[in-house]
Amino acid sequence: MQPARRRGFVDNALMSERTIPIVDHRYASSVPRVPAQAPAAGGLLTDRLGRSLHDLRISITDRCNFRCRYCMPREIFDGNYEFLRHSDLLSFEEIERLARVFVGLGVRKLRLTGGEPLLRRGVEDLVAMLAAIRSDDGEPIELTMTTNASLLARKAAALKAAGLHRVTVSLDAIDDALFRRINDADFHVSAVLDGIAAAQAAGLNPVKVNMVVQRGVNDHQIEPMVEHFRGSGAVLRFIEFMDVGNTNGWRMDQVLPSAEVVARIAARHALHALQPAAPGETAERWALDDGSLEFGAISSVTQPFCRDCNRARLSMEGKLYLCLFASHGHDVRALLRGDAQQGVAAVDDDALRAALALVWGERDDRYSELRGLAPHGAEERRVEMSYIGG
Numbered sequence: 134m135q136p137a138r139r140r141g142f143v144d145n146a147l148m149s150e151r152t153i154p155i156v157d158h159r160y161a162s163s164v165p166r167v168p169a170q171a172p173a174a175g176g177l178l179t180d181r182l183g184r185s186l187h188d189l190r191i192s193i194t195d196r197c198n199f200r201c202r203y204c205m206p207r208e209i210f211d212g213n214y215e216f217l218r219h220s221d222l223l224s225f226e227e228i229e230r231l232a233r234v235f236v237g238l239g240v241r242k243l244r245l246t247g248g249e250p251l252l253r254r255g256v257e258d259l260v261a262m263l264a265a266i267r268s269d270d271g272e273p274i275e276l277t278m279t280t281n282a283s284l285l286a287r288k289a290a291a292l293k294a295a296g297l298h299r300v301t302v303s304l305d306a307i308d309d310a311l312f313r314r315i316n317d318a319d320f321h322v323s324a325v326l327d328g329i330a331a332a333q334a335a336g337l338n339p340v341k342v343n344m345v346v347q348r349g350v351n352d353h354q355i356e357p358m359v360e361h362f363r364g365s366g367a368v369l370r371f372i373e374f375m376d377v378g379n380t381n382g383w384r385m386d387q388v389l390p391s392a393e394v395v396a397r398i399a400a401r402h403a404l405h406a407l408q409p410a411a412p413g414e415t416a417e418r419w420a421l422d423d424g425s426l427e428f429g430a431i432s433s434v435t436q437p438f439c440r441d442c443n444r445a446r447l448s449m450e451g452k453l454y455l456c457l458f459a460s461h462g463h464d465v466r467a468l469l470r471g472d473a474q475q476g477v478a479a480v481d482d483d484a485l486r487a488a489l490a491l492v493w494g495e496r497d498d499r500y501s502e503l504r505g506l507a508p509h510g511a512e513e514r515r516v517e518m519s520y521i522g523g
């Protein structure tokens with residue numbers, strides 16, 4: 134476990150009156166066990182609840198140029214905060230190696246996240262390395278990125294040329310003053326819209342636009358977001374505000390249920406439901422009857438979808454998490470590099486594959502389904518969203 138980075142308190146005033154104790158920002162982990170026997174190639178790998186592994190989300194930096202209060206509140210992620218050293222981050226070669234091994238275990242979709250992934254220098258080179266990976270039957274792997282889009286206008290064409298397929302952009306309000314308050318870093322909506330336009334022009338389509346809806350903070354932006362993105366070709370997605378991490382001061386009464394989001398849009402527009410586009414898809418899909426907009430509602434709190442959850446998350450320093458709300462990571466970097474302090478030797482690809490298969494095979498996470506059973510705050514400390522990308 135990393136040493137504690139900072140101790141203190143934050144008063145998260147925009148979202149909550151209560152004071153939140155911050156203990157530290159790095160997380161407990163253990164080195165995965167390497168079994169003697171590697172899993173048979175091509176066999177279906179499932180976890181204890183029968184879920185296969187399909188998506189790998191790879192966080193490539195712990196830095197972000199926004200300070201959204203639900204993710205990186207300025208009081209904590211300030212000038213004194215110790216971000217990871219570059220040598221702690223997985224190198225592009227290490228990320229590519231891990232992604233290749235994961236693809237061998239069934240992963241068919243890679244998503245780059247952060248922090249803000251476009252802040253990692255040379256990210257286009259990493260995209261090109263990942264775009265060259267093929268499944269055992271020679272198929273390319275879906276390659277996407279989640280970004281705040283502040284640098285996207287500059288980078289979209291190069292990302293597309295490097296082999297990126299799509300981007301998902303986070304945008305919590307279309308009102309500029311509110312958006313600047315939410316990102317707490319004075320970034321204008323126009324910069325994000327320019328990024329979306331550049332992504333569309335580059336062919337990173339369909340661009341998805343994610344809005345985390347917080348009751349009383351930005352829920353009045355649902356209808357203006359719909360009006361703005363009608364006819365744009367972008368897909369809007371409304372996400373229930375979740376209790377990710379420990380620093381965002383989450384309370385159930387801040388959650389606007391997706392059903393209410395859909396009802397508000399239906400009050401203005403005729404709608405119809407769409408079929409899921411992929412197995413394990415998190416969004417319930419809808420479209421306006423006039424064909425001007427597709428949108429999704431992600432009910433992570435009110436209608437958990439753990440049953441189909443096929444995602445693993447890799448942190449920028451090589452810890453693997455099996456759930457967005459995990460409190461414990463698997464230190465894969467130790468297997469890549471070896472770690473004398475932990476008495477671990479570096480392993481080859483076969484051993485790595487066997488160790489990762491064992492980790493997934495023992496997975497039984499289903500936090501959202503269990504959320505209501507324990508009083509909030511009574512659980513172990515969970516990983517922060519900025520550490521594994523939402």
Ligand code: SF4
Pocket residue numbers: 437438439440442443455456457458498499500501502
């Ligand atoms: S709570 Fe965990 S297991 Fe459930 S859907 Fe979210 S990430 Fe998957």
